Amino acid sequence: MNIEYQSSKNLPNDKLFRLFLAVGWASEETTTHEMLEKFNIGFLNSTFVYSAWSGDELVGCVRVLSDLHFRSIIYDLAVLPEYQKNGIGKELIRRCREKCEESEWIVQTDKAKGFYEKIGFHENNSFLLTIPCKWF
Numbered sequence: 001m002n003i004e005y006q007s008s009k010n011l012p013n014d015k016l017f018r019l020f021l022a023v024g025w026a027s028e029e030t031t032t033h034e035m036l037e038k039f040n041i042g043f044l045n046s047t048f049v050y051s052a053w054s055g056d057e058l059v060g061c062v063r064v065l066s067d068l069h070f071r072s073i074i075y076d077l078a079v080l081p082e083y084q085k086n087g088i089g090k091e092l093i094r095r096c097r098e099k100c101e102e103s104e105w106i107v108q109t110d111k112a113k114g115f116y117e118k119i120g121f122h123e124n125n126s127f128l129l130t131i132p133c134k135w136f
């Protein structure tokens, strides 16, 4: 499998949407034209981004909010289902951690808990308090 990794934050909206659709994070019914035009805004405004490509197909992505020293938070790690279990998710996270080796790394996940434990994350029982996002 010939996968190329990139660090551009400017991921194409349509390709990112297709990836989010494929992992069940977006729906064609509820995504408006206006939302599609700004689909990559979270990536553009993140501290850093990595993406995985097979030719011109976007097959994986991840974005990180980080102070580049103490704390880094992972968002939107996704790999196309037909490309999963080939080490792409692991490589995307490896590249993120390499950017900021001494940082604490945080991720909030339910379904991907097994994946993160496999690559060295440990469950932390701290309480999480939130105000929900207006958009989802």
Ligand SMILES: CC(C)(COP(=O)(O)OP(=O)(O)OC[C@H]1O[C@@H](n2cnc3c(N)ncnc32)[C@H](O)[C@@H]1OP(=O)(O)O)[C@@H](O)C(=O)NCCC(=O)NCCS
Binding pocket: 023, 075, 076, 077, 078, 079, 080, 083, 084, 085, 086, 087, 088, 089, 090, 091, 107, 108, 109, 111, 112, 113, 114, 115, 118, 119
């Ligand atoms: C989670 C996800 C990104 C993993 O990507 P991936 O490319 O399939 O993962 P990798 O192939 O790099 O897996 C690395 C290791 O973790 C294991 N693994 C992958 N998914 C796993 C899971 N859900 N539970 C347990 N282990 C898992 C792999 O078998 C592999 O083990 P190995 O090194 O012994 O072979 C992918 O399943 C995905 O996109 N899921 C849907 C979106 C999602 O839930 N994202 C997380 C949001 S925080």
